[in-house]
Amino acid sequence: MTQRTPAVARAPGRRSRRTSGDVEEAILAATLEILDEAGFKDLTVEAVAARAGAAKTAVYRRWPSKVPLVVDALARSQPALVAPDTGDLRSDMIALWKDLAIGGQRSIERLLPVVTAYLGTDDLMALVRERFFEPRLQAVRTVVARAAARGEIRADADTGLAFDLLFGPLAYRWLRGVPPDDDTISRLISMAIEGLQPRDDGAST
Amino acid sequence: MTQRTPAVARAPGRRSRRTSGDVEEAILAATLEILDEAGFKDLTVEAVAARAGAAKTAVYRRWPSKVPLVVDALARSQPALVAPDTGDLRSDMIALWKDLAIGGQRSIERLLPVVTAYLGTDDLMALVRERFFEPRLQAVRTVVARAAARGEIRADADTGLAFDLLFGPLAYRWLRGVPPDDDTISRLISMAIEGLQPRDDGAST
Amino acid sequence: MTQRTPAVARAPGRRSRRTSGDVEEAILAATLEILDEAGFKDLTVEAVAARAGAAKTAVYRRWPSKVPLVVDALARSQPALVAPDTGDLRSDMIALWKDLAIGGQRSIERLLPVVTAYLGTDDLMALVRERFFEPRLQAVRTVVARAAARGEIRADADTGLAFDLLFGPLAYRWLRGVPPDDDTISRLISMAIEGLQPRDDGAST
Amino acid sequence: MTQRTPAVARAPGRRSRRTSGDVEEAILAATLEILDEAGFKDLTVEAVAARAGAAKTAVYRRWPSKVPLVVDALARSQPALVAPDTGDLRSDMIALWKDLAIGGQRSIERLLPVVTAYLGTDDLMALVRERFFEPRLQAVRTVVARAAARGEIRADADTGLAFDLLFGPLAYRWLRGVPPDDDTISRLISMAIEGLQPRDDGAST
DNA sequence: CCATAAGCGAGACGGTACGTCTAGTCTTATC
DNA sequence: GATAAGACTAGACGTACCGTCTCGCTTATGG
Numbered sequence: 109m110t111q112r113t114p115a116v117a118r119a120p121g122r123r124s125r126r127t128s129g130d131v132e133e134a135i136l137a138a139t140l141e142i143l144d145e146a147g148f149k150d151l152t153v154e155a156v157a158a159r160a161g162a163a164k165t166a167v168y169r170r171w172p173s174k175v176p177l178v179v180d181a182l183a184r185s186q187p188a189l190v191a192p193d194t195g196d197l198r199s200d201m202i203a204l205w206k207d208l209a210i211g212g213q214r215s216i217e218r219l220l221p222v223v224t225a226y227l228g229t230d231d232l233m234a235l236v237r238e239r240f241f242e243p244r245l246q247a248v249r250t251v252v253a254r255a256a257a258r259g260e261i262r263a264d265a266d267t268g269l270a271f272d273l274l275f276g277p278l279a280y281r282w283l284r285g286v287p288p289d290d291d292t293i294s295r296l297i298s299m300a301i302e303g304l305q306p307r308d309d310g311a312s313t
Numbered sequence: 314m315t316q317r318t319p320a321v322a323r324a325p326g327r328r329s330r331r332t333s334g335d336v337e338e339a340i341l342a343a344t345l346e347i348l349d350e351a352g353f354k355d356l357t358v359e360a361v362a363a364r365a366g367a368a369k370t371a372v373y374r375r376w377p378s379k380v381p382l383v384v385d386a387l388a389r390s391q392p393a394l395v396a397p398d399t400g401d402l403r404s405d406m407i408a409l410w411k412d413l414a415i416g417g418q419r420s421i422e423r424l425l426p427v428v429t430a431y432l433g434t435d436d437l438m439a440l441v442r443e444r445f446f447e448p449r450l451q452a453v454r455t456v457v458a459r460a461a462a463r464g465e466i467r468a469d470a471d472t473g474l475a476f477d478l479l480f481g482p483l484a485y486r487w488l489r490g491v492p493p494d495d496d497t498i499s500r501l502i503s504m505a506i507e508g509l510q511p512r513d514d515g516a517s518t
Numbered sequence: 519m520t521q522r523t524p525a526v527a528r529a530p531g532r533r534s535r536r537t538s539g540d541v542e543e544a545i546l547a548a549t550l551e552i553l554d555e556a557g558f559k560d561l562t563v564e565a566v567a568a569r570a571g572a573a574k575t576a577v578y579r580r581w582p583s584k585v586p587l588v589v590d591a592l593a594r595s596q597p598a599l600v601a602p603d604t605g606d607l608r609s610d611m612i613a614l615w616k617d618l619a620i621g622g623q624r625s626i627e628r629l630l631p632v633v634t635a636y637l638g639t640d641d642l643m644a645l646v647r648e649r650f651f652e653p654r655l656q657a658v659r660t661v662v663a664r665a666a667a668r669g670e671i672r673a674d675a676d677t678g679l680a681f682d683l684l685f686g687p688l689a690y691r692w693l694r695g696v697p698p699d700d701d702t703i704s705r706l707i708s709m710a711i712e713g714l715q716p717r718d719d720g721a722s723t
Numbered sequence: 724m725t726q727r728t729p730a731v732a733r734a735p736g737r738r739s740r741r742t743s744g745d746v747e748e749a750i751l752a753a754t755l756e757i758l759d760e761a762g763f764k765d766l767t768v769e770a771v772a773a774r775a776g777a778a779k780t781a782v783y784r785r786w787p788s789k790v791p792l793v794v795d796a797l798a799r800s801q802p803a804l805v806a807p808d809t810g811d812l813r814s815d816m817i818a819l820w821k822d823l824a825i826g827g828q829r830s831i832e833r834l835l836p837v838v839t840a841y842l843g844t845d846d847l848m849a850l851v852r853e854r855f856f857e858p859r860l861q862a863v864r865t866v867v868a869r870a871a872a873r874g875e876i877r878a879d880a881d882t883g884l885a886f887d888l889l890f891g892p893l894a895y896r897w898l899r900g901v902p903p904d905d906d907t908i909s910r911l912i913s914m915a916i917e918g919l920q921p922r923d924d925g926a927s928t
Numbered sequence: 929c930c931a932t933a934a935g936c937g938a939g940a941c942g943g944t945a946c947g948t949c950t951a952g953t954c955t956t957a958t959c
Numbered sequence: 960g961a962t963a964a965g966a967c968t969a970g971a972c973g974t975a976c977c978g979t980c981t982c983g984c985t986t987a988t989g990g
Binding site: 643646647651676678679682683685686687688689690691693694695702705706709710712 | 848852856881883884887888890891892893894895896898899900903907910911914915917
């Protein structure tokens, strides 16, 4: 007898049930593959299921439709966003930007626009906020806070504004079909930082 | 009846319309209506044709598919973008922003993300660039040039950067589902302008 | 310009592409083929459409589901049931029987049981009655009436009973999986006729 | 309680049931209930299992699929068919008929057509013959044999024909959706009997 | 000034994918 | 070791639109 003991190899405190193949992972992986190859428009649940070697039922059991599936797959595919700590605000920000801008075919700034139209429910938008925007915002907060602690910028710098200034133009560039080059990144960041720096004259706006 | 002539696609030598009803306009109007009511996702060519009182054939005779139809409808619905001329860069920019930010349910920053996923061909993207982004860029150019002429900012200010700094955060805000308020607009613009201002010292880029 | 004139090459008043009548026939033919080959259980609308070279839509446009389709296909496949007229009741009945009993793989007595379970609505059952049972009943009526006119049987013979006696055992045989042979048919008909014949003693029942 | 042993599938040396509930009976009972309520078409194994408070596994462990389950359930639900013995062929036959004709929602003449389509295997058809038709045939044989012994009919009367004449029209009536009334039964039986009666002496009933 | 052909509304056509349902198999944990 | 529970693969269901195509009608020139 074959003495199936897949449970042994598993993490101790993890989930209760588990079938032969890890269907969920296979589906998510297939989703990302097809997303890369064919784009969102041509991604069909049937193709996902087929590539995952799963039944459509297995997909629909977990996600109500294609959009939440894609959102989830994207969310999980995002590498953990660590706030860089180079000791210099500008370097930190460049690092952050490149992480997202250069990094990913699947960066949310690139793919989310595609999906946004289909985010019907508030639930889903909330998920997107939580999974995508919050980590970015948090990373910016960390970086900015460190810079403030170092005295690079004034303590009351508006992180939210910095956030929009950092990622907004990036997203917009993609939207326009004109991906930013390194120099553009560098200059945009300069501008963003300038707004956060201590003012010589002390006055604001 | 006033024999309305369709705004576009009317070559000079072409012979004039034959039927009483202006099918083309009806279709575009129906498209915009459905876009407003149901969004891009739930816009179907059949619904457009039905609402326009036209046959699907009449739609497909003019536009190869749903996406170009929507792009065209959006393009024509955009009000002419006039570069404001208040005598002050900041005021000009705020005026520009508000025009687009507050103005339209159908502003391209709001709707384009929806469509981007489907902009398969370069042709279509080119059209989008020509119809949507170019007028904005031109308006910014005008405003910035006037400011430079007034000496508000240095003559070699990078208009492209300014453009991204102006509209990027706006689009990003919509993407995030957090529409910008007046104060945010004001502060973002301050930051954008700062990057264009003449530098006293000449430190940093 | 290419001067499209496909109509010229066509049969006089006939169709061009593949007219609705064509599709309908193709679908019905495919239905009967699959019914013969695979039986009702394994007949799927998808297979029918595929074999007919039609889209599923084309099937569902005409029939709400599989059962009415099958009923219709069977109904149309039934050859026109002509009441035989041999000048002899017994010969007429044998002819009638064989027509149905021997004739058809698709005789309704053979296939209807299969479908009966799915005849949910009264509408459909009414259709079945009209298409299948009524012609048989009518044929029996004709045959019996002629025999009565000839004086072979009494004038008030109950055609309804004769009908059940003729076709009931036939259907039952098929149900039992024991198709009747010629001799059995002959003997069953003898019995049926006996009940219709004039009684020597003049009494009835 | 009496620890009911399931009627079938209980080999002698098998050891007795372990769990408290009699799963097998529960499943069969649920099958019959759903058959009565919803009909064969809408009977699903899942519904059966649910109503029986059993797992689908428990069903499939015993019956290979839905059809054998239904056949089995029907077979067991049939009351023992006892050949009536009134001392008169006609009365015996009427009794027999009514037993089946009037009696059962679940009479096989009524339900078998439904199932026939699915009796793929010969095994199953053999089971049906053994469980349903053979008892009927046997009962007719008994009744006819007694009548022959009494001299009511000739000794070589064909029981098989009598069988078909008795139950065929009954089944056919159901098929047609026109259940027979008492008078019809009476008259059909008269006809059937006539065919079995001794012919030499002519008439008389 | 009538004939003709272009454009029209209508809607069926072959397709693709949807999201649902049920079948029958298989796995797990419980008792 | 059989149970209840329920996830699994498989595949048909009936629906909604896609983009194409034919049909007759209408209409406005252009021969």
